[in-house]
Amino acid sequence: xxxxxxxxxxxxxxxxxxxxxxxxxxxxxxxxxxxxxxxxxxxxxxxxxxxxxxxxxxxxxxxxxxxxxxxxxxxxxxxxxxxxxxxxxxxxxxxxxxxxxxxxxxxxxxxxxxxxxxxxxxxxxxxxxxxxxxxxxxxxxxxxxxxxxxxxxxxxxxxxxxxxxxxxxxxxxxxxxxxxxxxxxxxxxxxxxxxxxxxxxxxxxxxxxxxxxxxxxxxxxxxxxxxxxxxxxxxxxxxxxxxxxxxxxxxxxxxxxxxxxxxxxxxxxxxxxxxxxxxxxxxxxxxxxxxxxxxxxxxxxxxxxxxxxxxxxxxxxxxxxxx
Numbered sequence: 001x002x003x004x005x006x007x008x009x010x011x012x013x014x015x016x017x018x019x020x021x022x023x024x025x026x027x028x029x030x031x032x033x034x035x036x037x038x039x040x041x042x043x044x045x046x047x048x049x050x051x052x053x054x055x056x057x058x059x060x061x062x063x064x065x066x067x068x069x070x071x072x073x074x075x076x077x078x079x080x081x082x083x084x085x086x087x088x089x090x091x092x093x094x095x096x097x098x099x100x101x102x103x104x105x106x107x108x109x110x111x112x113x114x115x116x117x118x119x120x121x122x123x124x125x126x127x128x129x130x131x132x133x134x135x136x137x138x139x140x141x142x143x144x145x146x147x148x149x150x151x152x153x154x155x156x157x158x159x160x161x162x163x164x165x166x167x168x169x170x171x172x173x174x175x176x177x178x179x180x181x182x183x184x185x186x187x188x189x190x191x192x193x194x195x196x197x198x199x200x201x202x203x204x205x206x207x208x209x210x211x212x213x214x215x216x217x218x219x220x221x222x223x224x225x226x227x228x229x230x231x232x233x234x235x236x237x238x239x240x241x242x243x244x245x246x247x248x249x250x251x252x253x254x255x256x257x258x259x260x261x262x263x264x265x266x267x268x269x270x271x272x273x274x275x276x277x278x279x280x281x282x283x284x285x286x287x288x289x290x291x292x293x294x295x296x297x298x299x300x301x302x303x304x305x306x307x308x309x310x311x312x313x314x315x316x317x318x319x320x321x322x323x
Contacts, residue, residue: 034087034102036128037141037159037235040283040295040322041104046084051297053078054113055318056214056221057120058175060305062272063200068308071191073202073210077113078318080297082106085125095134102128110316114206120316121148137250143239143279150260151274156251157239167231168282172217173300173317177310187310192216218315222298225319230287237281272305295322 033039035046043049057074082104089101103125110120124145131139143155175192179185191201194212213220238245241255257274265271279301286294296319303314 034100034128035084035104036102036139037237037283038102038104038126038128040235040285041082041106041126041297042084043322048084049082050323051078051080051082051320052323053297053318053320055110055316056210056218057110057316058215058218059314060175060177060312062305062307067200069189069191069200069312071189071201073207073215074119075113075207075209076119076316076318077111078320079109080106080320082126089127093134096132099130099132101130110318112206114208122146135251135253137252140251141237141239142255150263151257153241153257153274153277154255155239155241155277155279156243156255157237157245158250159235159237163233163235165233167226167229167284168234168236168298170219170222170282170298170300173219173302173313173315175215175218175313175315177312180306180309180311183311218317219300221317222300222319225298228289232285232287232293234285235283237283239281240276240278242276242278269309270307272307275304275306275311277301277303296320297322 035042041049055076055078057072057076059072061070061072062068063070083106085103085105087100087102089103091099091101093099104127106122106124106126108120108122108124109118111118122145124143127142127144129137129140129142131137138158141157141159144153145155146152176186176188178187190196191198192215194201194204194210194215241257243255244250244252257277259270259273263271263273265273279299281297281299284296284298286296288294298319299317301316303316304311305314306312
């Protein structure tokens with residue numbers, strides 16, 4: 001697929017992204033597509049693509065009152081839109097020659113499917129980054145996100161190219177809190193037991209389809225969605241705000257989160273600061289029983305919220321289909 005150097009962005013009809021001044025020699029892109037592993041997030045020739053689907057959200061919220069926590073659970077519907085921005089985003093180099101990035105703009109909207117209220121809105125960018133000499137990294141991807149609660153983040157990572165010709169292996173996810181900096185030192189709380197009534201968890205009437213198995217392992221929602229379907233190919237994007245993403249993986253530097261003052265707090269520790277976000281996205285070519293082909297996007301994301309001496313995992317999962 002050949003993409004134009006720039007597309008007119010729908011929110012600014014007269015705006016074109018291009019190099020400001022001086023020559024830049026483009027870095028050759030692998031696989032003849034400047035978007036590389038991100039290519040299927042947009043439509044043919046970089047057209048805007050809309051993805052829709054359902055998911056599950058779990059978050060431990062700070063509680064200002066008789067105890068420090070509240071476990072919020074949400075059955076979700078989601079819409080995720082992608083627009084191609086440019087494959088000539090010039091990054092000037094001092095330690096090495098200039099490079100060009102390719103970018104996709106996105107907008108994510110998540111709604112509680114039972115209460116019909118919005119619970120998350122996130123504008124941002126995905127970038128495909130070519131291999132570099134300084135730092136000595138293979139080709140990488142990055143997600144730049146802005147969260148209305150007052151958090152901005154840069155999550156970097158690797159991708160699997162070429163793709164694999166089968167469904168992904170999806171490991172379990174956990175919402176069990178742990179002592180800050182000690183993930184092996186877990187602290188268990190009764191709110192995770194759906195069989196025990198509590199005023200500090202979302203009422204059952206608001207989560208009628210949530211099971212104990214989903215609370216124990218949110219990623220079971222993803223594996224259940226794949227059951228009975230044939231996955232022809234899978235591209236995996238592993239990203240984190242903490243470098244390196246995985247031991248021995250690239251990039252070895254960069255990434256991070258930034259929080260507004262309220263989240264940071266002052267005396268007595270943070271209200272709820274975000275130190276880290278880790279996510280895996282699977283772009284899947286799926287064959288339906290009738291032989292039709294669909295593109296699916298599945299993800300699992302864990303955001304750590306630090307408050308009262310613990311890191312509280314906030315886990316979100318979803319399965320989206322390109323419309």
